[in-house]
Amino acid sequence: MIMADEVDSGSENTVDTSNMSVEEMNALQKQNCIFCKIAQKQIPAKILHEDDKVICILDINPASEGHILVYPKEHYMILPHIPEETLVHMFRIVKLMSNTLLKTVQCKGTSIFVANGTAAGQKAPHVLIHVFPRREGDGLLELPKYELTEDQSLNFKKMMTPYLNQIFGKRNINAGDGRDSINTQEKSHTTIKEDRIPSESHTTKREDAPKKSDVPTPKKKDETKDKPSGKKGNNVDLDDIAKLFGA
Amino acid sequence: MTVNCEICENKYQEKILFENEKVIVMLAVTPATSGHIQIFPKNHYTIIEQVPQDELDYLSLVANKLSILLFELLKVHGTNIIIQNGVPAGQTLSHFSINIIPRRTDDGLKLDWDMKQATPESLESIHRIINEGMTLLDPAKSQDGNITFDAPKTTEIIKADGQEQAFEKITPSISNKNGKTNYYLKSLERIP
Numbered sequence: 001m002i003m004a005d006e007v008d009s010g011s012e013n014t015v016d017t018s019n020m021s022v023e024e025m026n027a028l029q030k031q032n033c034i035f036c037k038i039a040q041k042q043i044p045a046k047i048l049h050e051d052d053k054v055i056c057i058l059d060i061n062p063a064s065e066g067h068i069l070v071y072p073k074e075h076y077m078i079l080p081h082i083p084e085e086t087l088v089h090m091f092r093i094v095k096l097m098s099n100t101l102l103k104t105v106q107c108k109g110t111s112i113f114v115a116n117g118t119a120a121g122q123k124a125p126h127v128l129i130h131v132f133p134r135r136e137g138d139g140l141l142e143l144p145k146y147e148l149t150e151d152q153s154l155n156f157k158k159m160m161t162p163y164l165n166q167i168f169g170k171r172n173i174n175a176g177d178g179r180d181s182i183n184t185q186e187k188s189h190t191t192i193k194e195d196r197i198p199s200e201s202h203t204t205k206r207e208d209a210p211k212k213s214d215v216p217t218p219k220k221k222d223e224t225k226d227k228p229s230g231k232k233g234n235n236v237d238l239d240d241i242a243k244l245f246g247a
Numbered sequence: 248m249t250v251n252c253e254i255c256e257n258k259y260q261e262k263i264l265f266e267n268e269k270v271i272v273m274l275a276v277t278p279a280t281s282g283h284i285q286i287f288p289k290n291h292y293t294i295i296e297q298v299p300q301d302e303l304d305y306l307s308l309v310a311n312k313l314s315i316l317l318f319e320l321l322k323v324h325g326t327n328i329i330i331q332n333g334v335p336a337g338q339t340l341s342h343f344s345i346n347i348i349p350r351r352t353d354d355g356l357k358l359d360w361d362m363k364q365a366t367p368e369s370l371e372s373i374h375r376i377i378n379e380g381m382t383l384l385d386p387a388k389s390q391d392g393n394i395t396f397d398a399p400k401t402t403e404i405i406k407a408d409g410q411e412q413a414f415e416k417i418t419p420s421i422s423n424k425n426g427k428t429n430y431y432l433k434s435l436e437r438i439p
Contacts, residue, residue, distance in 0.1 A: 087307060146279055
């Protein structure tokens with residue numbers, strides 16, 4: 001039996017993938033995907049949250065203690081493959097997990113990290129959002145400084161502006177080759193604009209935004225501020241973390 | 248308008264690529280690679296926990312779309328989406344942002360960490376700590392109302408999503424036409 005398995009996996013590795021469609025590729029990877037198996041409870045893991053779309057587990061190779069992986073139960077390779085509703089849901093769960101970490105583990109910050117493609121450091125064939133606690137001087141995820149020249153900046157601006165305008169649904173005269181792909185995306189943005197953000201007025205008065213009653217999620221931030229700090233104890237106040245800037 | 252915020256005070260106007268009533272897209276203030284862009288909510292928040300759900304939804308969609316755009320436009324081999332949430336995480340601006348970093352195989356960026364395996368005991372203990380914390384954070388279970396937790400409960404999320412099925416499913420733009428190299432597929436192939 002073991003031999004047969006080995007032969008199987010061996011032959012799969014040598015399959016010529018260059019002409020495969022994304023679907024075929026997905027099917028192949030899904031068979032061997034450890035994260036799918038965890039979601040299907042075939043492999044045990046420390047699960048922190050689970051719903052119909054998303055599962056959160058502890059990473060067994062943590063960058064820091066409390067490293068959480070948030071990922072869709074459905075098999076997707078990279079973030080761009082994920083349907084929008086799942087994507088949005090994932091980021092909500094990421095926020096929840098980050099919040100949980102700030103309040104349960106001794107840390108004053110969290111990193112949220114996604115790698116799309118091996119060049120970006122992706123190691124598993126299943127899209128993962130990493131959320132892990134950060135502490136001063138832990139040396140993780142240090143971004144180098146790249147010196148962008150004036151010319152490069154201008155070039156980027158020139159190149160990207162028409163596409164950005166298209167993505168956000170603004171017609172631009174210099175729109176170059178009108179690509180279908182981005183046009184379809186533009187459509188979805190219009191939908192979101194209509195569905196989700198009924199009030200445009202809050203943009204003019206930034207200070208009022210958190211208090212507005214027509215924002216779907218009731219914000220409790222202001223309450224926190226008003227309360228005396230006597231309640232603290234072990235409870236980490238998010239405002240403290242936000243205020244580390246001294247601003 | 249928040250005082251002492253470089254983004255709200257519009258100090259990097261020359262870097263702005265796009266701006267609407269909800270979002271500011273700009274070339275990164277301190278880029279990590281060429282083409283590194285940063286997405287800011289127009290309203291001032293410092294950390295993700297403060298960003299209201301509807302705004303976070305919008306930002307996450309924008310982040311994904313811009314990541315796709317960088318793939319296609321810059322012909323890069325990968326992208327990183329990074330949120331530096333809090334000063335220890337490397338956050339330098341007091342305004343919340345999502346970083347989209349285009350990656351090339353030879354860019355020399357090292358964002359990995361040591362792949363040290365955690366012991367079952369340490370996983371067990373941290374799992375218990377986080378799980379207990381989550382129970383405490385559950386607003387339904389905190390009677391004193393001391394703990395503020397503005398993220399929705401899981402059940403609420405599911406419900407909310409049920410109602411929001413209306414919004415369109417978008418398949419990513421994987422275009423093979425015109426003999427264009429497909430960068431998604433390329434990246435897929437490289438994954439072990």
